[in-house]
Amino acid sequence: MIRPYAPGDVASLSRVCLLTGDSGGDATGKYADDGLLADIFLLPYLELEPEHAHVLDIGGRAVGYIVATPDSVVFAERYRREWLPRFAAAHPLVDPPTTPTESLALVGHSTSHLIGPDHELFPAHLHIDLLPVAQGQGWGRRLMATLLRQLADAGVPGVQLGVGERNTGAQAFYRRLGFAPLPSTPDDGLRLGIRTGAASPARRIRRRASTASVGG
Numbered sequence: 001m002i003r004p005y006a007p008g009d010v011a012s013l014s015r016v017c018l019l020t021g022d023s024g025g026d027a028t029g030k031y032a033d034d035g036l037l038a039d040i041f042l043l044p045y046l047e048l049e050p051e052h053a054h055v056l057d058i059g060g061r062a063v064g065y066i067v068a069t070p071d072s073v074v075f076a077e078r079y080r081r082e083w084l085p086r087f088a089a090a091h092p093l094v095d096p097p098t099t100p101t102e103s104l105a106l107v108g109h110s111t112s113h114l115i116g117p118d119h120e121l122f123p124a125h126l127h128i129d130l131l132p133v134a135q136g137q138g139w140g141r142r143l144m145a146t147l148l149r150q151l152a153d154a155g156v157p158g159v160q161l162g163v164g165e166r167n168t169g170a171q172a173f174y175r176r177l178g179f180a181p182l183p184s185t186p187d188d189g190l191r192l193g194i195r196t197g198a199a200s201p202a203r204r205i206r207r208r209a210s211t212a213s214v215g216g
Contacts, residue, residue, distance in 0.1 A: 122182060160182060
């Protein structure tokens with residue numbers, strides 16, 4: 001079943017993140033700290049945007065998740081202010097990096113990876129991971145649909161994501177769901193977006209103003 005995230009899920013979701021962190025495969029031992037991937041791509045979302053985290057639970061075991069922020073610019077500022085001090089304490093900055101661990105930690109020390117192009121049309125971004133036991137059964141599609149409904153209800157017009165060049169399975173999955181390259185980067189097949197069906201915030205504001213005028 002798909003259910004809201006609960007604080008007790010941190011350890012199990014961090015394990016999912018690790019076991020899918022090497023372009024969909026097991027990243028255990030790839031970096032000096034097995035918690036580094038989750039500290040960048042999972043835990044900040046659970047900490048700062050827990051209401052946008054959804055868990056796939058099969059037989060009482062968390063085997064997948066989707067996390068997101070509805071506004072990447074706002075999230076980046078909160079990440080810098082609230083998350084980065086703790087991250088930096090756990091993963092000291094080495095620049096220039098000389099190892100894979102230092103290179104990945106450098107990503108976590110920056111907010112540039114959090115904000116993609118075409119922010120006005122696609123202000124949200126997400127991460128989704130499922131263990132192999134949960135793949136190929138429609139659960140990924142249902143997790144995505146759960147989040148897209150939530151974002152649409154909140155008036156968020158679109159969401160984007162990045163996918164690894166070697167993760168061809170994920171690339172095909174996103175294409176099947178309707179994700180496509182962003183308008184300003186039509187040749188970039190690794191940064192994709194999808195509209196939620198919600199009106200843009202400006203249109204919603206104009207519509208509310210018009211309704212108030214007619215009713216008043």
